[in-house]
Amino acid sequence: MSVKLNGALEDRGAWRAENCSIAMTMEVIGTRSSMLILREALYGTTRFDDFVRRTKGTDAIVSARLKQLTDIGLCEKRPYQEEGKRRRYEYVLTPKGADLMPAVFALMQWGNRYLQSDDGGPLRLVKRGTDIPVVIGPHTESDAQLGIDDLEIAANGNWIEQGHV
Amino acid sequence: MSVKLNGALEDRGAWRAENCSIAMTMEVIGTRSSMLILREALYGTTRFDDFVRRTKGTDAIVSARLKQLTDIGLCEKRPYQEEGKRRRYEYVLTPKGADLMPAVFALMQWGNRYLQSDDGGPLRLVKRGTDIPVVIGPHTESDAQLGIDDLEIAANGNWIEQGHV
DNA sequence: TGCCTGACTTGCGTTTGTAGTAGTTAGAGC
DNA sequence: GCTCTAACTACTACAAACGCAAGTCAGGCA
Structure with missing residues (x-):
């Protein structure tokens, strides 16, 4: 029920998992709300209030997470404008985000x-x-x-x- | 950058993601410490103090997580005994856990x-x-x-x- | 009998995530 | 200028995760 460790790793007691990518990734997106927003983005959601409704989150959480995700570069904030409406922003997945x-x-x-x-x-x-x-x-x-x-x-x-x- | 939604799902506004498996999974193992313990289990770690050292966690966290993981059925507590030592328990991944x-x-x-x-x-x-x-x-x-x-x-x-x- | 060690458990304080509510802002339409 | 709405921001409160330290317990061994 475990993966083989090869070569220098074979003696498990002799090394530490420093700079573990799993830990680093969890620090970045290891929350329920991040995952749900990512899910919605993968389903095609781009607009703020759609994220709120569809993840059943609150404005505050979605706002904070979207900011965090754009800071990290998982999604991109893009202006768009429907006619007769004012300019808004939508959040679209970057390749980096889509790779999740x-x-x-x-x-x-x-x-x-x-x-x-x-x-x-x-x-x-x-x-x-x-x-x-x-x-x-x-x-x-x-x-x-x-x-x-x-x-x-x-x-x-x-x-x-x-x-x- | 998003997945196609087919048939009845096409109109994204018309349905809610109820009983979302992603959300449910995150509630069960969506913490850094759970993931690291899972990682270690996949690398072959089975003993308590090895989990502690290798995840750089504390006794308390590892203890709580291992209990949680065994309760859920991701790993199993098994007695073992080295000669001249007293009986201990090791934690081994179940198929359910290995499927993560x-x-x-x-x-x-x-x-x-x-x-x-x-x-x-x-x-x-x-x-x-x-x-x-x-x-x-x-x-x-x-x-x-x-x-x-x-x-x-x-x-x-x-x-x-x-x-x- | 007493010590020691591995395997926990308990308690406390801090941080982070989550939830609810309320308030703010930009700009189109009237 | 006023209203309305999407898109936020702010504030409060609670729970859970995390980190540290100390305490417990079982059993092998001197």
């Missing part, structure tokens, strides 16, 4: 499998334009890789019937 | 890419017995999947020279 997709969906995948009472949870990931399930996991670079544009979110039947997805 | 591997390593992968100052971070994931890099990402089930036993952690050259990995 595997992490976010890996959490979803695990939750679907282990935390949903009945079936596999409300949403599932499929290959775009098909019904072929997509899994998040390790593979070699030579294997076919799917990008964000190759993915599609589908609703699980019984959830959509219950009307709340 | 993609999430944990996806965080590592992102941190390696974006948070490490110089190179790609101290540790990298390769295919076991080779030097072929492994990436965590979406793929279809028909693609070759790698399990925990197919993976190996290797040290990045310059980090090991600096002696602290």
Whole structure:
């Protein structure tokens, strides 16, 4: 149930996990609210009040998190203007932010499998334009890789019937 | 920069992400200390004081987290006894816990890419017995999947020279 | 019997995340 | 100039995570 450690790492007592990328990443986006905003961004949400409603957060939390995420460079604040409306800002994922997709969906995948009472949870990931399930996991670079544009979110039947997805 | 939403989900304003697996998963293991303990478990650590030293946590935190993780069923408390020592307990990952591997390593992968100052971070994931890099990402089930036993952690050259990995 | 060590547990203080409510600002429409 | 709304900011309160220190407990050993 554990990964092999090679070469110089084999003697686990002899080294420390300094500069651990996992720890560093958790410090940056290791909160529920960050993850949910990231989720929404991956689902295509860009506007402030949509983030608020869809993550069921409060103005204060969403404001703080969006600022934090833009500071770090996970999303970008862009002006836009609908006609007859004043200029607003929208938040769009940068490539850096979009690269968190595997992490976010890996959490979803695990939750679907282990935390949903009945079936596999409300949403599932499929290959775009098909019904072929997509899994998040390790593979070699030579294997076919799917990008964000190759993915599609589908609703699980019984959830959509219950009307709340 | 966002995933396609299909069918009934297309109108993003018309549905709420209820019972979100991402949120549920974050509530269960969404802390730095949980992730680090999970990391250590994936690296093969099983004993209490090793968790403490290797995650640089405190007794209190590690104790609380290990209890929480065993309660949830991510790891199992098993008695063992070295000769001449008294009976102790070790904590080993269950399949449920090991299934978080993609999430944990996806965080590592992102941190390696974006948070490490110089190179790609101290540790990298390769295919076991080779030097072929492994990436965590979406793929279809028909693609070759790698399990925990197919993976190996290797040290990045310059980090090991600096002696602290 | 008393000491020692590994494996915890408890208590306390600080920080961070979360939640609710209220107040502010920019600019289009009237 | 006034109103209205999206997009914030500020304030308060509570809970959880974290860090430190001290205390407990079991059992092997001198």
